Structures are given as C-alpha cells and as structure tokens.
Amino acid sequence: MASLESIFKRLNERNHTLTSPRTPEYNCIAFAAGETHRWWWPIGAYWPDNLPRLESVDGFVLAFETLGYVVCESGNLESGFEKIAIYEKSGKPTHMARQLSSGKWVSKCGNLEDIEHETLELLDEYGSVVRFLRRPS
Amino acid sequence: MPTLALELPAVDVEAKFHRLADAWREETAHLSSMTEIILNPNYQRIIGMGPQVLPILLRELRDNPDHWFWALEAITGTNPTNPEDAGNLQKMRQSWLNFARKAGYVV
Numbered sequence: 001m002a003s004l005e006s007i008f009k010r011l012n013e014r015n016h017t018l019t020s021p022r023t024p025e026y027n028c029i030a031f032a033a034g035e036t037h038r039w040w041w042p043i044g045a046y047w048p049d050n051l052p053r054l055e056s057v058d059g060f061v062l063a064f065e066t067l068g069y070v071v072c073e074s075g076n077l078e079s080g081f082e083k084i085a086i087y088e089k090s091g092k093p094t095h096m097a098r099q100l101s102s103g104k105w106v107s108k109c110g111n112l113e114d115i116e117h118e119t120l121e122l123l124d125e126y127g128s129v130v131r132f133l134r135r136p137s
Numbered sequence: 138m139p140t141l142a143l144e145l146p147a148v149d150v151e152a153k154f155h156r157l158a159d160a161w162r163e164e165t166a167h168l169s170s171m172t173e174i175i176l177n178p179n180y181q182r183i184i185g186m187g188p189q190v191l192p193i194l195l196r197e198l199r200d201n202p203d204h205w206f207w208a209l210e211a212i213t214g215t216n217p218t219n220p221e222d223a224g225n226l227q228k229m230r231q232s233w234l235n236f237a238r239k240a241g242y243v244v
C-alpha cells in the first residue's frame with residue numbers, strides 16, 4: 001500500500017511523526033472528533049443523529065457543532081481552546097486535522113497512519129483549509 | 138445469436154478480484170471520503186463482477202477487514218448490519234460474516 005510520503009509530497013522525516021499503525025477502523029473526521037472505533041462520513045458511515053447528511057463543509061460544521069465547536073477565524077494557537085481545521089477540494093470536504101496544545105496538528109490519513117505534523121500545508125494534496133472551528137479545552 | 142460470456146473460471150475470478158482490490162487499496166488508502174472510496178472505478182468493477190465474487194469478497198472481509206460493505210449490499214441486495222453500528226468496521230464485519238454463514242457460505 002502507498003506510503004504517506006509518496007502521497008503527500010511535502011512530508012519528510014523532519015516535519016512529521018507517525019503516531020499510530022495503519023487501520024481502516026476510523027478516519028480523520030472520527031479522529032478530529034476524538035473517536036478511534038468508527039468511520040465518520042455523511043454517506044456510508046457514521047454521522048451524528050438528526051443531522052442532514054450533507055457532503056459539504058457546512059454539513060461538517062453542523063456535525064462538529066454537536067460536539068461544542070464553533071467557527072473561528074484562524075488556526076493560530078489560542079490558550080484555553082482546542083481547534084480543528086477542515087480541508088476542501090473541488091467543492092467537497094476531504095480531510096480534518098486537530099490542533100495539539102503545542103500548536104502542531106494531528107491527522108489520521110484515510111486507512112493509513114495517524115501523524116503529528118508541523119503545519120496544515122503539509123497535507124495540501126487534500127486541498128485547502130477553508131474553515132477553522134474551536135471549543136474550550 | 139452469440140451471447141457474451143459473463144462467467145469467468147473460478148481461478149480467473151479470484152485473480153481479477155485481487156488485482157482490482159489491490160488497485161483500489163492503493164488508490165484510496167489516504168482518503169477519508171467514503172463516497173470517493175466506493176466510487177473508485179476498481180471498487181465499482183468488483184461490484185460489477187456480481188454474485189460470482191461473493192465467496193471471495195466474504196473471505197477477504199474475514200481475513201483482511203476493510204470497507205466492503207457497500208459492495209456486499211450492492212451485490213446481495215440486503216444489509217444485515219445494525220443501523221447503530223454504522224461506520225463500526227468490526228461490528229459490521231461480524232454481522233456480515235454471521236449472515237454469510239447462515240446463508241451457507243463457508244467463511
């Protein structure tokens with residue numbers, strides 16, 4: 001199976017760390033939500049109850065509002081808040097990353113590993129970050 | 138009138154499945170979008186193989202758990218998983234393997 005560095009051309013051994021083995025049991029959306037036992041997606045997987053199954057950034061914001069997140073301006077580290085970022089490509093959400101208290105980010109990459117990465121731009125094969133959300137930590 | 142030969146010999150079905158499954162895993166490994174994962178052309182070709190691929194697909198689910206549920210439902214026309222288990226690969230896998238054993242598949 002493909003390696004992360006073969007897919008994400010900006011990744012190298014100095015700017016990211018593997019933090020889990022590969023698994024198809026959860027994806028980046030679940031991982032951003034703090035879960036590692038199921039795959040989150042509005043179609044064909046788990047999605048929070050009573051929400052429209054919208055495959056859109058706005059639909060993802062609605063899902064994370066159920067967890068206490070609200071939209072915020074930036075991914076800058078803010079004391080007292082934990083943040084997540086939503087990536088979009090060709091008009092569809094593709095990926096989410098979660099910020100650590102160090103200011104670095106963590107991502108689960110599809111069926112591949114979880115990684116800790118220095119910046120959001122390192123995963124730009126997923127497109128661009130178009131929305132940030134935060135909640136009190 | 139000549140007819141199209143849609144049934145492949147078993148050995149060819151097995152080889153074709155594994156070729157398509159390997160390509161599917163390679164092309165979708167980094168994706169989170171279940172929509173993109175199941176609409177991948179290799180995955181769709183596996184669905185297109187129809188009932189002849191079911192025993193192989195079920196063995197693959199048993200031995201190398203992965204997101205084969207959409208293909209299984211498309212081929213069989215049924216879904217034996219519990220709605221509350223949506224997205225839970227291990228629980229969905231167990232429901233499908235239980236269903237398969239009751240239906241007479243050796244898995």
